[in-house]
Amino acid sequence: ARRALRDAGRIERTRLERRLEKLIALHFNAKGQASTNSRAQPSRRASSFFDIDIKELRNLDAADLWKNMMQNQITPGSKADIRAQEQSITPWENDSDVSQCPLCSASFHPITNRKHHCRLCGRIVCSLPAKRGQRPVTCSLLFIADKKTGKIEEVGEGVDYGVRRRSSMGPQNKGKEKEALIEEEKFLQGVRICRECSSILKRQQHRQxxxxVPTYARLYEAFINLEKQIEDALPVFQELLLALNNDxxxxxxASAARKRLLEAFSQYDSLAKRIRTLPTPGPGSSQDRVQAAILTRASVFLQKHMFPLRTLPKPKKPISSPITEAETPVIDPDSNLAHVLQPLLEQEALLESFVEEAKAHRKFEDVQTLKSNLREIRSEIDKVLANADYEVHRQNG
Structure with a gap:
């Protein structure tokens, strides 16, 4: 019995999900609306008077006769046509069979509490706001779907049972064309479903x-993976340094390990800056704060882990260098010297990767220019370290 109930629930859920797909295609699919509006008109007469059986004519009064004629003159794409298609998707409950909301027991009234059909199950519910003790949450809700992406969004009540799209334009987008502003304020018709069918809507939203996955989330995943690779490679590099025995x-x-680390640091820095420059809903938004925090994290990580790379003696370095590697002072990542050296070390790492890339592409003129810039950066780093060493000796002396 339990399995039968579970199967019945799955079948009912599948049926409601199919109805939801059809409703979205009916209301928010541009192609579907175009095809609906362009349906060919019937070749018969527009008036349905000639389609009425003579025998039925005797049993109809003037009001019923006029009603039948108007029902058969529905214009494609009109509200009546949309309603007829909605009822073909979901059978609606008869208005006369319901006098109060089945979810909150509020009595219906033509003005103060109108009847609304759930477009998924067809049941009649109210649209009254939440009220403590009677309605902890509303008995029905409206949703819209983006015509391009299909993204579903729950919205509040609006004029004429419709909704207005929530503004998503930030201050940085003020210069967009007028057409975008008109589209932003375009009146949309929401589709109503009852509270008990909202789980079907949330299930579809979760799937979407x-x-x-947002672009910044995908880049952040790559950012974290690269950070982990660097952290795993640093101990290996430190072991190689210890094995040098001050050679x-x-x-x-060791040189190859240092080169790989420099390239990884360069990619890490580029990823962090790319994430920071991605568009956000607006300054101060949650996404904007997250992207700023990622860039801050990258800066701290680089300051902490790039200094050990300086302890490896560089090949072909002149012996007369003012600061030898053995004399290089141990630098506190939080010191003023660390903050001065950080941008210089980042530039050095980037230039080294650019030199290798230019060599790989046989761009020898670029190689000479980059090497010249690299020598200038290294000279500036040596000056900073020499000044720091001089200050240490002066204070000790």
């Missing part, structure tokens, strides 16, 4: 969110 020249393995 699972398939449509003048590094081993090929």
């Amino acid at each position: 969110e699972a398939f449509h 003048d020249q590094p081993t090929a393995e």
